[in-house]
Amino acid sequence: MSDLLADLAQIVGAGHVLTGAETAPWDSDWTGHYRGAPLAVVRPADRDEVAAVLRLAAAQGVAVVPVSGNTGLNGGALGAGAIALSLGRLNRLREIRADARIAVVEAGVIVDALNAAAAEQGLMFPLSFGASGSAMIGGVLSTNAGGANVLRYGNTRDLCLGVEVVLADGRVMDLMTALHKNNAGFDLRDLVIGAEGQLGIITAAVLKLHPLPATVVTAMVAMETLDPASGLLNALQDASGNAVVAFEFMPRSFVEGYLEIAPDSREPFDAPHPVNLLVELAAPQPGEGPGAALESVLAAAMEAGTVTDAVIAQNETQRRQMWARREAAAEISFRRNPVIDTDIAVPRDLVADYLRRIGPRLQARDPGCGLMSVAHLGDGNIHYTCYPTRDDPALMADLRAEIDALAMELNGTFSAEHGVGLSKLAPMARYKDPVALDVMRAIKAALDPQGILNPGKTLPPAGANRTGD
Amino acid sequence: MSDLLADLAQIVGAGHVLTGAETAPWDSDWTGHYRGAPLAVVRPADRDEVAAVLRLAAAQGVAVVPVSGNTGLNGGALGAGAIALSLGRLNRLREIRADARIAVVEAGVIVDALNAAAAEQGLMFPLSFGASGSAMIGGVLSTNAGGANVLRYGNTRDLCLGVEVVLADGRVMDLMTALHKNNAGFDLRDLVIGAEGQLGIITAAVLKLHPLPATVVTAMVAMETLDPASGLLNALQDASGNAVVAFEFMPRSFVEGYLEIAPDSREPFDAPHPVNLLVELAAPQPGEGPGAALESVLAAAMEAGTVTDAVIAQNETQRRQMWARREAAAEISFRRNPVIDTDIAVPRDLVADYLRRIGPRLQARDPGCGLMSVAHLGDGNIHYTCYPTRDDPALMADLRAEIDALAMELNGTFSAEHGVGLSKLAPMARYKDPVALDVMRAIKAALDPQGILNPGKTLPPAGANRTGD
Numbered sequence: 001m002s003d004l005l006a007d008l009a010q011i012v013g014a015g016h017v018l019t020g021a022e023t024a025p026w027d028s029d030w031t032g033h034y035r036g037a038p039l040a041v042v043r044p045a046d047r048d049e050v051a052a053v054l055r056l057a058a059a060q061g062v063a064v065v066p067v068s069g070n071t072g073l074n075g076g077a078l079g080a081g082a083i084a085l086s087l088g089r090l091n092r093l094r095e096i097r098a099d100a101r102i103a104v105v106e107a108g109v110i111v112d113a114l115n116a117a118a119a120e121q122g123l124m125f126p127l128s129f130g131a132s133g134s135a136m137i138g139g140v141l142s143t144n145a146g147g148a149n150v151l152r153y154g155n156t157r158d159l160c161l162g163v164e165v166v167l168a169d170g171r172v173m174d175l176m177t178a179l180h181k182n183n184a185g186f187d188l189r190d191l192v193i194g195a196e197g198q199l200g201i202i203t204a205a206v207l208k209l210h211p212l213p214a215t216v217v218t219a220m221v222a223m224e225t226l227d228p229a230s231g232l233l234n235a236l237q238d239a240s241g242n243a244v245v246a247f248e249f250m251p252r253s254f255v256e257g258y259l260e261i262a263p264d265s266r267e268p269f270d271a272p273h274p275v276n277l278l279v280e281l282a283a284p285q286p287g288e289g290p291g292a293a294l295e296s297v298l299a300a301a302m303e304a305g306t307v308t309d310a311v312i313a314q315n316e317t318q319r320r321q322m323w324a325r326r327e328a329a330a331e332i333s334f335r336r337n338p339v340i341d342t343d344i345a346v347p348r349d350l351v352a353d354y355l356r357r358i359g360p361r362l363q364a365r366d367p368g369c370g371l372m373s374v375a376h377l378g379d380g381n382i383h384y385t386c387y388p389t390r391d392d393p394a395l396m397a398d399l400r401a402e403i404d405a406l407a408m409e410l411n412g413t414f415s416a417e418h419g420v421g422l423s424k425l426a427p428m429a430r431y432k433d434p435v436a437l438d439v440m441r442a443i444k445a446a447l448d449p450q451g452i453l454n455p456g457k458t459l460p461p462a463g464a465n466r467t468g469d
Numbered sequence: 470m471s472d473l474l475a476d477l478a479q480i481v482g483a484g485h486v487l488t489g490a491e492t493a494p495w496d497s498d499w500t501g502h503y504r505g506a507p508l509a510v511v512r513p514a515d516r517d518e519v520a521a522v523l524r525l526a527a528a529q530g531v532a533v534v535p536v537s538g539n540t541g542l543n544g545g546a547l548g549a550g551a552i553a554l555s556l557g558r559l560n561r562l563r564e565i566r567a568d569a570r571i572a573v574v575e576a577g578v579i580v581d582a583l584n585a586a587a588a589e590q591g592l593m594f595p596l597s598f599g600a601s602g603s604a605m606i607g608g609v610l611s612t613n614a615g616g617a618n619v620l621r622y623g624n625t626r627d628l629c630l631g632v633e634v635v636l637a638d639g640r641v642m643d644l645m646t647a648l649h650k651n652n653a654g655f656d657l658r659d660l661v662i663g664a665e666g667q668l669g670i671i672t673a674a675v676l677k678l679h680p681l682p683a684t685v686v687t688a689m690v691a692m693e694t695l696d697p698a699s700g701l702l703n704a705l706q707d708a709s710g711n712a713v714v715a716f717e718f719m720p721r722s723f724v725e726g727y728l729e730i731a732p733d734s735r736e737p738f739d740a741p742h743p744v745n746l747l748v749e750l751a752a753p754q755p756g757e758g759p760g761a762a763l764e765s766v767l768a769a770a771m772e773a774g775t776v777t778d779a780v781i782a783q784n785e786t787q788r789r790q791m792w793a794r795r796e797a798a799a800e801i802s803f804r805r806n807p808v809i810d811t812d813i814a815v816p817r818d819l820v821a822d823y824l825r826r827i828g829p830r831l832q833a834r835d836p837g838c839g840l841m842s843v844a845h846l847g848d849g850n851i852h853y854t855c856y857p858t859r860d861d862p863a864l865m866a867d868l869r870a871e872i873d874a875l876a877m878e879l880n881g882t883f884s885a886e887h888g889v890g891l892s893k894l895a896p897m898a899r900y901k902d903p904v905a906l907d908v909m910r911a912i913k914a915a916l917d918p919q920g921i922l923n924p925g926k927t928l929p930p931a932g933a934n935r936t937g938d
Contacts, residue, residue, distance in 0.1 A: 099703075100816060144652050155650065157659075158627070173904040181624065181814050181850050181885040183613050183663055184893070184901055185927060186909045190626075190659035194652055211707075234568075241710070241754050285710050345650050347569060381650050416650040424653070432653055435642040439916060440655045446915040447908060458654060 004060060008042050008083070011052045016043040016089070026084045030071050030131075031334055031341070034422055036080025038065070043086045047164065047172065047203040050085065054201070055170030057083055063455050066197040068107060068136035072143060073330065073341060076196050076421025076457050087138045090203055093117055101209045102161065102178050107138030107202050114207075123209040126153040128246070130327035141202050144194030146417030148326065151378035152245040152282075153210060155417070157193045162206035165192050167199075168448035178206050191443075196419055197454040199447045213245075213282035217291045218313040220322055221298065222273035226352040228306035229277060232297070233348075233378055240281050240293035247378035248278040248326050249351070254374050257332035258325045265325065269309045277377070278326050329374045329383060336370070338391040341383065342403045346412035348380040354410055355382070361402050362386055366395055381416040397426070404431070425460045434465035473529060477511050477552070480521045485512040485558070495553045499540050499600075500803055500810070503891055505549025507534070512555045516633065516641065516672040519554065523670070524639030526552055532924050535666040537576060537605035541612060542799065542810060545665045545890025545926050556607040559672055562586055570678045571630065571647050576607030576671050583676075592678040595622040597715070599796040610671050613663030615886030617795065620847035621714040621751075622679060624886070626662045631675035634661050636668075637917035647675050660912075665888055666923040668916045682714075682751035686760045687782040689791055690767065691742035695821040697775035698746060701766070702817075702847055705750065709762035715749040716847035717795050718820070723843050726801035727794045734794065738778045746846070747795050798843045798852060805839070807860040810852065811872045815881035817849040823879055824851070830871050831855055835864055850885040866895070873900070894929045903934035 009017045018026075018041040028035045039062070044050045057064045065079035068087045079085075090106035093114060097103075098121040105114055111132040114125050127140060129147030139145075141163065146155045153159065162176040165188075175189050192199055223229060226249065233247050252274050258265060268276055281290035294312070301307035313319040333341045346354050359371050370387030386399050404414040404427045414427035428437070440459055444451070478486045487495075487510040497504045508531070513519045526533045534548035537556045548554075559575035562583060566572075567590040574583055580601040583594050596609060598616030608614075610632065615624045622628065631645040634657075644658050661668055692698060695718065702716050721743050727734060737745055750759035763781070770776035782788040802810045815823050828840050839856030855868050873883040873896045883896035897906070909928055913920070 099818060144656075146650050146652075150650060157656070167904065167908070171904045171907075173908060174902045175905060177882065178816060178880070179814050179849065179882055179885070181615050181619060181845075181848050182882045183615075183886055183888045184882055184884040184897060185889060185905065186664050186668070186912060187613075187626070187656075187659045187662065188905055188908055190656045193656065195655050199655070238754065241752050241758075283710050285707060289710075345648050347647065349568060376650075379650050380648065411647070413646065413648055413651045413653055415653040416648070417652055419652045420654060428653060433643045435636065435640045436644060436654065436657055438640075439636070439642060439657055442915040443655060443912055446911040 004062065005040060007056055008040065008053065011056065012042055012044045012049050023084070026067060026070065026079060029075050029078055031073055034075035034078045036078055038079035038082055038084035041084045041086055043089050045089050047090070047166065050166045050201055050203055051170045051172055053083065053085060054166055054168060057452055058169050058450065061450055061452065063452050065454050066138065066142065066201045068139035069110065069131065069134045071131035071135045072139060072421060073418045074421030074423040076143065076419055077139065078422065085201065087136060096121055098123060100178060103207045103209055104204070105137050105207060106204045107136060109137045111135050111137065111140060118209050119212060122212050124212050125159065125207055126210050127156060127159065130330055137205060138202050141193050141205055142195065142197050143419040146376070146381065148246045148248055148376055150376065151247060157190055159208045160189065160193060160205055161208060163189050163192055163202050164204040165200035165202050168450065168453050173200065176204065176206055194419070196421060196458045198444055198458050199453070211284045213284055214286040215283040215290050216280065217294050218280045218319040218322055219294060220268045220311045221277040221279055221307055222269050222309035223275035223277065223306060224273065224308055226275050226355060229275065229352070229377060230349045232301055232306065235297045236279065236281065236293065239297050240290055243281040243283050243290045243293065244279070244378065245282045246278060246280040249375040249377040250276040250278065250326065251373055253372040254332060257335065257372060258328055261328060261331055261335055268325070269311065273308060278322055333372065333383065333385045336387050338388050338396065340386040340388065340396055340400050342400065343383055343416050343418040344403060344407035344412055344414055345379065345381040345416035346407055346410040348378065350410045351375060351377060351380055351382060354406060358384065358403060358406050361406065362399055365398055365402060369399070420458045422457055429460035429464035430466055437465050473531065474509060476525050477509065477522065480525065481511055481513045481518050492553070495536060495539065495548060498544050498547055500542055503544035503547045505547055507548035507551055507553035510553045510555055512558050514558050516559070516635065519635045519670055519672055520639045520641055522552065522554060523635055523637060526921055527638050527919060530919055530921065532921050534923050535607065535611065535670045537608035538579065538600065538603045540600035540604045541608060541890060542887045543890030543892040545612065545888055546608065547891065554670065556605060565590055567592060569647060572676045572678055573673065574606050574676060575673045576605060578606045580604050580606065580609060587678050588681060591681050593681050594628065594676055595679050596625060596628065599799055606674060607671050610662050610674055611664065611666050612888040615845070615850065617715045617717055617845055619845065620716060626659055628677045629658065629662060629674055630677060632658050632661055632671050633673040634669035634671055637919070637922050642669065645673065645675055663888070665890060665927045667913055667927050668922070680753045682753055683755040684752040684759050685749065686763050687749045687788040687791055688763060689737045689780045690746040690748055690776055691738050691778035692744035692746065692775060693742065693777055695744050695824060698744065698821070698846060699818045701770055701775065704766045705748065705762065708766050709750050709759050712750040712752050712759045712762065713748070713847065714751045715747060717747040718844040718846040719745040719747065719795065720842055722841040723801060726804065726841060727797055730797060730800055730804055738780065742777060747791055802841065802852065802854040805856050807857050807865065809855040809857065809865055809869050811869065812852055812885050812887040813872060813876035813881055813883055814848065814850040814885035815876055815879040817847065819879045820844060820846060820849055820851060823875060827853065827872060827875050830875065831868055834867055834871060838868070889927045891926055898929035898933035899935055906934050
């Protein structure tokens with residue numbers, strides 16, 4: 001053990017091997033629900049040091065857990081008992097090529113830092129989520145992060161052209177292309193993206209950038225029921241030529257949660273409404289198009305009675321206020337304990353149905369439990385939050401299972417964008433196609449035969465598959 | 470052997486096991502360059518029959534080569550000595566869900582047939598390439614087909630949400646989701662797409678559809694050099710809000726090739742020009758936007774002298790004539806023999822540089838060889854054709870290697886969209902990252918340990934990797 005630490009210090013320098021109390025920032029995840037101290041936190045400076053750490057770990061059969069911003073919500077970066085390999089020092093933004101609209105970045109670059117650099121050239125990396133001030137590219141890629149702009153720009157996988165990966169045995173796999181067409185063998189890039197560090201550690205990437213929009217219009221829209229919302233999105237897309245970049249749903253309970261944590265903030269409307277939508281349209285060119293489309297569609301919807309109130313942001317400050325509410329979702333959800341936070345998706349036109357049916361099912365199991373939700377409605381992606389009346393693990397598991405079960409009944413998924421990590425091993429075993437699980441395990445065994453990369457996450461143990469259909 | 474044929478007949482019916490002269494349509498690929506008769510052509514009716522054929526093949530250790538439309542250009546579907554498993558009878562278009570903009574199709578559905586059905590609901594599957602009247606979804610997915618509209622809609626991988634795959638041992642892997650966000654384990658869908666039948670046989674898919682554009686403008690644009698073309702594309706994208714769906718380059722030699730095979734066709738312009746671009750813009754909503762953007766950008770470019778002539782299609786007939794020329798590329802390329810047809814890509818702003826430099830390098834090796842090209846310029850994807858002066862395999866290999874080498878020198882790829890198959894095993898060994906090749910082989914071995922799926926294609930043999938960097 002002390003030999004291992006000495007060998008690690010030999011690779012990264014003694015100042016970059018943290019043990020004991022120094023590891024405190026890495027002893028739990030952001031939610032505080034997953035805890036466990038790593039053997040040591042190791043902070044390599046570059047790809048070659050990452051490779052050397054993995055060669056050492058492979059030789060000694062020691063587990064390695066990659067950690068970047070540690071903003072995940074599923075426990076996937078918890079390094080209990082393992083070498084926690086922090087990518088934070090691989091933070092070079094190697095290149096922005098404005099003409100080609102790409103950025104070449106290392107895994108430890110923070111999303112907001114990339115966006116600040118891109119903005120100087122009129123460009124952006126269009127992932128939008130609350131933790132973007134601390135989340136790093138490595139974690140974003142390893143979880144295939146989503147967020148509020150997937151509707152228009154796709155998820156992380158859609159925004160990545162190339163990756164550099166250190167494998168479990170320390171070999172470096174170089175897939176750092178900037179080409180949009182490159183059919184040369186299996187798609188290993190997309191296999192590694194979203195693999196939660198099971199197949200290798202991503203150390204750098206070639207990312208797509210998009211032009212900063214010249215025109216942005218943002219509004220809060222009130223409805224009395226959610227049912228007409230999917231039709232409103234279609235009308236907005238048709239009227240604007242698919243200019244909708246965000247279409248977010250917040251129920252009244254979410255707005256109240258925000259008022260709790262931000263008591264100085266204002267209500268979105270003069271009167272409270274059960275359905276609050278944050279709608280944003282954007283266009284690369286200057287012009288009245290998105291604003292005119294938004295106003296005409298809202299006017300027609302108010303005439304028809306489906307929309308009951310609407311406020312269009314008149315300046316960037318008002319726009320930021322609208323987004324601040326939405327981006328506080330994680331803080332709002334975790335403001336109480338005990339809490340069950342989830343990340344399910346159903347086909348978009350079934351979101352209203354899901355929300356109507358899930359409450360009574362949870363109340364039947366735990367009368368009096370608190371209920372809240374927030375949704376990337378354009379993607380059918382609901383973060384459903386339940387506050388049980390008591391901190392009972394069996395009850396918590398039951399409530400969580402109920403939330404997943406209804407999603408699956410509606411042809412949805414138990415895991416939309418946060419990934420599996422530790423938190424969704426049970427539904428992976430229960431719902432994922434058993435042949436797909438076996439194929440994942442076969443690939444894991446082929447690329448990491450000792451199982452040293454992020455063990456115990458993502459893949460439920462063999463034998464846990466569901467049987468029959 | 471006769472036992473095997475009898476067992477196959479037991480599964481699919483005697484009428485669907487073809488042998489001897491009956492296999493003639495499967496004895497060569499479309500180009501005629503790859504030849505070899507399969508042991509038998511087997512035509513299963515559905516997924517379960519595909520699975521039964523694979524169980525039988527696995528038990529007997531017999532090779533299986535999936536074939537759908539047989540329109541590939543790389544020899545990847547040649548079933549010499551193997552069971553050629555034709556997907557042609559899996560041709561049910563199971564469902565089009567217009568609201569969700571998806572189609573659920575079997576692997577044997579022809580691309581044009583899907584588009585005809587989608588058009589009835591105002592939708593389209595936006596892959597555009599010459600062979601779409603015979604190419605089937607299974608082959609399109611297995612090669613991650615591209616074409617002329619990738620610039621706007623992405624390649625096949627970008628257009629697929631879910632797949633159903635029969636593995637080498639006959640197990641069925643069900644990944645048939647229609648969700649846009651679904652982070653539940655490794656991305657096996659994208660691994661199977663573009664894997665050229667090495668990892669399993671795709672039997673069905675959930676595909677994205679897009680609205681048929683309400684506005685389409687198409688033009689032929691003449692330039693004297695290719696250098697300003699990349700800037701013209703940027704100007705068109707900026708002026709139209711990224712409405713460009715196709716940006717295709719044809720040199721004079723291509724236009725002349727078309728006049729050879731279509732002698733009754735008209736010249737694109739009154740006078741011949743060295744650079745002929747086919748430009749198409751489209752918008753989902755009706756309106757003057759794309760047409761006005763095209764006209765204003767072309768007017769400015771003619772004023773600046775970079776564009777020397779332009780013709781805008783006045784009706785669908787004129788538009789079809791413009792596309793008919795471009796879509797004849799494969800026939801034009803293969804109208805002479807011997808021929809070397811390629812599929813390379815370089816960063817878009819280096820296409821002009823590539824074309825300027827490749828000619829002299831080929832002429833130095835084979836003075837008098839014929840040269841032609843056609844390019845999806847918006848993707849940097851060039852189909853470069855060389856007609857050697859003699860049918861000498863060593864010379865042909867040298868010329869092909871020269872075309873690949875310059876692409877690699879310019880940070881490009883030897884394989885943009887046609888895939889590897891048999892035709893690009895040499896550059897795969899020479900240029901592909903050796904660690905990536907080893908990872909591909911490890912995955913292949915894990916999923917197809919006997920190596921019965923499409924053997925000898927896609928992956929060069931172990932030991933053929935390049936050494937050092």
